[in-house]
Amino acid sequence: MDGVKIIEIKKSVFESNDKDADALRQELKGKGVFLLNLMSSPGSGKTSTLIRTINLIKDKLRLAVMEADIDSDVDAIKIKEATGVESIQLHTGGMCHLDAEMTRQGLDGLNLKNLDLAILENVGNLVCPAEFDTGSCKNAMILSVPEGDDKPLKYPLMFSICDLVLINKIDVLPYFDFDLERCRRNILNRNPKAQIIPISAKTGEGVDAFAQWLLDEVKNWNTRQ
Amino acid sequence: MDGVKIIEIKKSVFESNDKDADALRQELKGKGVFLLNLMSSPGSGKTSTLIRTINLIKDKLRLAVMEADIDSDVDAIKIKEATGVESIQLHTGGMCHLDAEMTRQGLDGLNLKNLDLAILENVGNLVCPAEFDTGSCKNAMILSVPEGDDKPLKYPLMFSICDLVLINKIDVLPYFDFDLERCRRNILNRNPKAQIIPISAKTGEGVDAFAQWLLDEVKNWNTRQ
Numbered sequence: 001m002d003g004v005k006i007i008e009i010k011k012s013v014f015e016s017n018d019k020d021a022d023a024l025r026q027e028l029k030g031k032g033v034f035l036l037n038l039m040s041s042p043g044s045g046k047t048s049t050l051i052r053t054i055n056l057i058k059d060k061l062r063l064a065v066m067e068a069d070i071d072s073d074v075d076a077i078k079i080k081e082a083t084g085v086e087s088i089q090l091h092t093g094g095m096c097h098l099d100a101e102m103t104r105q106g107l108d109g110l111n112l113k114n115l116d117l118a119i120l121e122n123v124g125n126l127v128c129p130a131e132f133d134t135g136s137c138k139n140a141m142i143l144s145v146p147e148g149d150d151k152p153l154k155y156p157l158m159f160s161i162c163d164l165v166l167i168n169k170i171d172v173l174p175y176f177d178f179d180l181e182r183c184r185r186n187i188l189n190r191n192p193k194a195q196i197i198p199i200s201a202k203t204g205e206g207v208d209a210f211a212q213w214l215l216d217e218v219k220n221w222n223t224r225q
Numbered sequence: 226m227d228g229v230k231i232i233e234i235k236k237s238v239f240e241s242n243d244k245d246a247d248a249l250r251q252e253l254k255g256k257g258v259f260l261l262n263l264m265s266s267p268g269s270g271k272t273s274t275l276i277r278t279i280n281l282i283k284d285k286l287r288l289a290v291m292e293a294d295i296d297s298d299v300d301a302i303k304i305k306e307a308t309g310v311e312s313i314q315l316h317t318g319g320m321c322h323l324d325a326e327m328t329r330q331g332l333d334g335l336n337l338k339n340l341d342l343a344i345l346e347n348v349g350n351l352v353c354p355a356e357f358d359t360g361s362c363k364n365a366m367i368l369s370v371p372e373g374d375d376k377p378l379k380y381p382l383m384f385s386i387c388d389l390v391l392i393n394k395i396d397v398l399p400y401f402d403f404d405l406e407r408c409r410r411n412i413l414n415r416n417p418k419a420q421i422i423p424i425s426a427k428t429g430e431g432v433d434a435f436a437q438w439l440l441d442e443v444k445n446w447n448t449r450q
Binding site: 043070072074075094096123124127145146156176 | 295296300321370375376378379380381394
């Protein structure tokens with residue numbers, strides 16, 4: 001670490017929305033709806049992973065998807081066309097993340113009475129979404145192989161707040177300098193409790209394990225007091 | 226576009242820092258220093274692209290690098306070790322972008338009298354850094370092949386504010402569903418003036434064109450009134 005100057009330019013601009021998030025989680029508990037917050041960098045494969053996964057679980061529970069994006073509609077349309085499940089688009093109007101209030105506005109657009117599971121696909125961003133509790137019951141993220149196995153070192157908060165880390169695009173492992181075991185160690189150093197599932201949304205490898213994780217979480221949410 | 230509900234959840238939390246940025250640019254002009262702001266998603270290859278490029282130009286001009294990251298030092302150390310040029314780390318303390326004031330704090334850590342070129346590697350994020358003028362003379366970004374050729378549709382502001390778009394990791398084009406021509410069209414639809422250079426920081430392909438772009442820009446900056 002010799003010879004590199006480090007300048008701290010910390011600012012404190014994040015408001016706490018923890019209270020709103022806790023209230024939302026409580027309401028979801030009362031209604032028997034499990035909310036998953038799925039985060040990643042742009043292009044890590046959130047939408048294609050969801051499509052594969054939803055097609056494995058859509059006959060086993062009632063679900064809907066909220067696709068948050070700055071201003072396109074392509075993801076909500078893709079999900080709806082490829083799975084048939086209800087999918088709505090949330091436009092953040094330039095905002096780089098969702099907070100609990102914005103998530104609530106999205107949930108108000110769904111018929112929660114008919115749902116067991118709502119999935120929020122957050123804005124593609126490894127930084128800001130980690131700062132704001134959306135009110136979700138669990139947080140999951142995707143890290144894709146081309147992004148590099150050092151990302152847990154550089155985006156520590158995201159990895160530390162996620163219950164589940166999916167490592168996507170394992171079909172291209174031979175073409176990148178990405179060490180799956182080093183990546184696991186980097187993730188577990190940040191978050192010893194993280195579950196890690198390597199997948200390929202392209203080939204389908206590992207996606208059944210994510211589907212099972214979701215089914216188990218929804219079941220636990222509705223049986224736990 | 227049928228059948229997808231769209232909910233607008235716009236918020237206006239961005240402060241304008243345009244005045245600070247203009248003042249900083251003016252100062253840099255007076256000092257004969259060109260500031261490049263380089264942005265991308267996490268893992269697109271900003272640091273490895275810089276290392277390749279700096280090694281091509283470091284004998285032709287005097288330069289230094291500011292590596293902005295949330296809290297690691299790995300990039301500044303990498304740059305320094307691989308190129309020998311001055312490299313400092315800016316810790317943003319959780320902030321997802323740099324603004325003009327934060328950039329100025331970074332520049333204060335460099336000896337501008339001895340520089341022709343300062344490069345700011347912004348926080349890995351395709352959203353927030355686009356909102357804040359850093360005071361840079363030009364903005365450049367990297368989109369990497371694994372992220373997908375649809376990113377200009379989903380992150381429009383970033384593509385519209387960049388003078389130069391580097392398309393990195395073209396060495397893995399055969400393994401991804403990424404159409405270079407479609408990507409060019411998507412970029413130019415957002416920003417008809419954007420210059421686009423396909424590169425591979427891994428093999429070095431195309432990096433000479435980026436190096437030449439930088440040399441030309443630095444020269445123009447110092448000769449234009």
